[in-house]
Amino acid sequence: MLKTIIFAIVLANLSGLGVTIGAHRLWSHRSFKARIPLKILLATCFAFSCQGSIWMWAAWHPVHHKFAETDGDPHNSTRGFFYSHIGWLFTYDHPKFKKNLEKIDMSDVENETFIICSTKRI
Numbered sequence: 394m395l396k397t398i399i400f401a402i403v404l405a406n407l408s409g410l411g412v413t414i415g416a417h418r419l420w421s422h423r424s425f426k427a428r429i430p431l432k433i434l435l436a437t438c439f440a441f442s443c444q445g446s447i448w449m450w451a452a453w454h455p456v457h458h459k460f461a462e463t464d465g466d467p468h469n470s471t472r473g474f475f476y477s478h479i480g481w482l483f484t485y486d487h488p489k490f491k492k493n494l495e496k497i498d499m500s501d502v503e504n505e506t507f508i509i510c511s512t513k514r515i
Contacts (some may be wrong), residue, residue, distance in 0.1 A: 404441055409510055411438025412450075420451035432505065451502045456493045465489040 415435030418424045426434070439447060453467050462467045464487045470477040476484075486494075 407438045408441035410444075411440070412436055412442050412444060415439045416450035417443070417454065420447055421454035423501070427507075434493055445495075447505075448499060448502050452494055452497050452499055455497055456490065460493055461490070465493040 415432075416439050417437060419427055419432070436447060439450075444450065450481075457466050457468055462469060462471050466494050468477045468481050468485065473480070
């Protein structure tokens with residue numbers, strides 16, 4: 394049905410905004426400050442994406458940038474195309490990555506009052 398197609402397109406775009414503006418720019422790179430209503434909107438849009446938790450995104454992404462293409466990178470592309478895009482989700486985390494993850498300051502995300510469940514995959 395046309396309504397379903399329109400709904401899917403709207404939902405895909407909202408989830409994309411939740412990932413790119415919310416998890417990526419706001420919580421991972423901390424490139425801007427936002428008030429609670431915008432944070433709640435972005436967190437809701439991020440939830441539509443089904444890409445784990447905000448905590449996981451905000452912690453893993455800086456590690457990915459800082460230790461790119463090493464064993465400390467969660468999506469190490471030297472392990473192959475499939476691994477860097479999907480495979481890393483189905484494997485155990487490398488010990489170097491776990492050690493690097495502990496160095497990331499997550500206090501700002503952990504202090505968000507509206508993020509009730511911040512799933513940590515360590």
